[in-house]
Amino acid sequence: MKYNWNWGIFWQPAPDGTGVYFWWLISGLGWTLATALLAWAIALACGSIVGTLRTTPVAWAVRLGNAYVEFFRNIPLLVQMFLWYFVLPELLPKALGDWMKQMVPPWASFWPAVLCLGFYTSARVAEQVRAGIQSLPRGQGMAGTALGLKLHQTYRYVLLPQAFRIILPPLTSEFMNIIKTSAVALTIGLVELTARARSMQEFTFQVFEAFTAATIIYILVTLVVVVGMRYVEKRVAVPGLISAGGAPMAGH
Amino acid sequence: MFSGFDFDVIERSLPYLFKEGMTFTLTLTAMAMTGGIVFGTLLAMMRLSSYRILNVPAATYVNLMRSVPLVLVIFWFYFLVPWMGGWIIGANQPIQVGAFWSSVITFTLFEAAYYAEIMRAGIQSVARGQVWAGNALGLNYWQTMGTIVLPQAFRNMLPVLLTQTIILFQDTSLVYVLSITDFLGAAAKIAQRDGRLIEMYLFAAVVYFVISYALSHLVKRLQERIAIIR
Numbered sequence A: 001m002k003y004n005w006n007w008g009i010f011w012q013p014a015p016d017g018t019g020v021y022f023w024w025l026i027s028g029l030g031w032t033l034a035t036a037l038l039a040w041a042i043a044l045a046c047g048s049i050v051g052t053l054r055t056t057p058v059a060w061a062v063r064l065g066n067a068y069v070e071f072f073r074n075i076p077l078l079v080q081m082f083l084w085y086f087v088l089p090e091l092l093p094k095a096l097g098d099w100m101k102q103m104v105p106p107w108a109s110f111w112p113a114v115l116c117l118g119f120y121t122s123a124r125v126a127e128q129v130r131a132g133i134q135s136l137p138r139g140q141g142m143a144g145t146a147l148g149l150k151l152h153q154t155y156r157y158v159l160l161p162q163a164f165r166i167i168l169p170p171l172t173s174e175f176m177n178i179i180k181t182s183a184v185a186l187t188i189g190l191v192e193l194t195a196r197a198r199s200m201q202e203f204t205f206q207v208f209e210a211f212t213a214a215t216i217i218y219i220l221v222t223l224v225v226v227v228g229m230r231y232v233e234k235r236v237a238v239p240g241l242i243s244a245g246g247a248p249m250a251g252h
Numbered sequence B: 001m002f003s004g005f006d007f008d009v010i011e012r013s014l015p016y017l018f019k020e021g022m023t024f025t026l027t028l029t030a031m032a033m034t035g036g037i038v039f040g041t042l043l044a045m046m047r048l049s050s051y052r053i054l055n056v057p058a059a060t061y062v063n064l065m066r067s068v069p070l071v072l073v074i075f076w077f078y079f080l081v082p083w084m085g086g087w088i089i090g091a092n093q094p095i096q097v098g099a100f101w102s103s104v105i106t107f108t109l110f111e112a113a114y115y116a117e118i119m120r121a122g123i124q125s126v127a128r129g130q131v132w133a134g135n136a137l138g139l140n141y142w143q144t145m146g147t148i149v150l151p152q153a154f155r156n157m158l159p160v161l162l163t164q165t166i167i168l169f170q171d172t173s174l175v176y177v178l179s180i181t182d183f184l185g186a187a188a189k190i191a192q193r194d195g196r197l198i199e200m201y202l203f204a205a206v207v208y209f210v211i212s213y214a215l216s217h218l219v220k221r222l223q224e225r226i227a228i229i230r
Helices: A007-011 A021-053 A059-073 A077-091 A094-101 A105-134 A138-146 A151-166 A168-188 A193-204 A207-236 B007-047 B052-066 B070-089 B099-125 B128-136 B141-178 B183-194 B197-229
Strands: none
Touching: A007 A021, A007 A207, A021 A059, A021 A105, A021 A151, A021 A168, A021 A193, A021 A207, A059 A105, A059 B197, A077 A094, A077 A105, A077 A168, A077 B141, A077 B183, A077 B197, A094 A105, A105 A151, A105 A168, A138 A151, A151 A168, A168 A193, A168 A207, A168 B070, A168 B141, A193 A207, A193 B070, A207 B070, B007 B052, B007 B099, B007 B141, B007 B183, B007 B197, B052 B099, B070 B099, B070 B141, B099 B141, B128 B141, B141 B183, B141 B197, B183 B197
16 A cells, blocks of 8 residues: 655646645635634624623623623534525625625635634633633722722723733634634635645645645644744733733633 | 525424434534543643653644644545555555544544643642652552542543533534534535525524533533532
8 A cells, every 4th residue: 555645746737727736725825814814803803892891790781792602602613604604695685695695706705704703703702801801809990990990991901901911822822723713614615725735635636745735834823823922922011910821721 | 584484494304404413413522522531631641741752742742733723634534544544454555434433533533632731731730749649658650640630630620621522512513524414414415405505504503502502501500519519
């Protein structure tokens, strides 16, 4: 039994005439990163708002925030992907739905993928933000009130700056998660890195070369993120404020 | 909005969805959980070992698995397992591995990396004095681990292990990329056959939600009970 290795395959032209297979994979990486970055912007914005709401003394806001998190956490990402891609255009008003369905190919799967990943991850970010705020001593909020700060000022100047510093490490792993989970978007036709490796395998039958290359690229991206975030952590660190090592979280 | 909604298609396909689809999903979840926790615990013990020959491979394995998307891992093993199998039994060509065993192996090996990190934290959560006490009683490594450290580590980490299993349950839906008939696969097949995408995907979402939500509430209650006992 012998597998025919052919590492030169990356420099052979791809069938669609856009260059060699190596650039195929790199363009896949481009889509992976574009999807992940845009989705991360949504996740961070919505997650911070929802996570903060869940720590306020306002009962309905807490309940709303909890419902939001439960909704996005208890449905598999792949099912959510299908809901955004197949189901949402049908449930929207007809004109809007038709407009979504008629988008030009890469965008028709790109935007649903971005929204899906963004909101899915926002629930996980919200959970981290809530945990971060609640890990602060209760006296911090009270001190804010005693100084005459309004509730939003207490959050803006006292609680959130500390909470975000504490949750920086788990947020880093959420960011790496979003890069990895963006591969699920291949099911709705987004040609990102994993999809590129898969179609390279289908065209060339060089299974292991294609997947090895994709794996190495993912590892390199992970390394870049880790190093980058370590730099950010150092930049924003406040001397004396020791970030506690969080409890282990289940997740991917 | 729901005027054209065909509830009948759901009712008609219930036996197929649950008898074939959900059975596959739950079997895969249970097997991958068992295998993943056993292998993950071994990996955690290796990682905490002071022998480099044990902790370096374990750390490499865990970090590798954790930096690659699950979809890519599923593809990897789908093609790799037949070759590895052929290589192990010395066959002349890759052996045939059914979709079921291919996905059991994939999820076991993938989830093991995540369970390993949880168990590592669990083992470290047990006070050092417990190990010393075991040594003082004359127990060897396996006895200390098996009778003193691991039972406490499991107990401390039970909620996180179960939460990870709920995530595993949701993740098994990704076998869709291999066209396997798990619960979502079954729903997707009927959705495409009958042109009833909305009904089937919404129904799948509801079923997954109900199961995951119920389980996560059980975990939460369990966590509270354990917290009181400690």
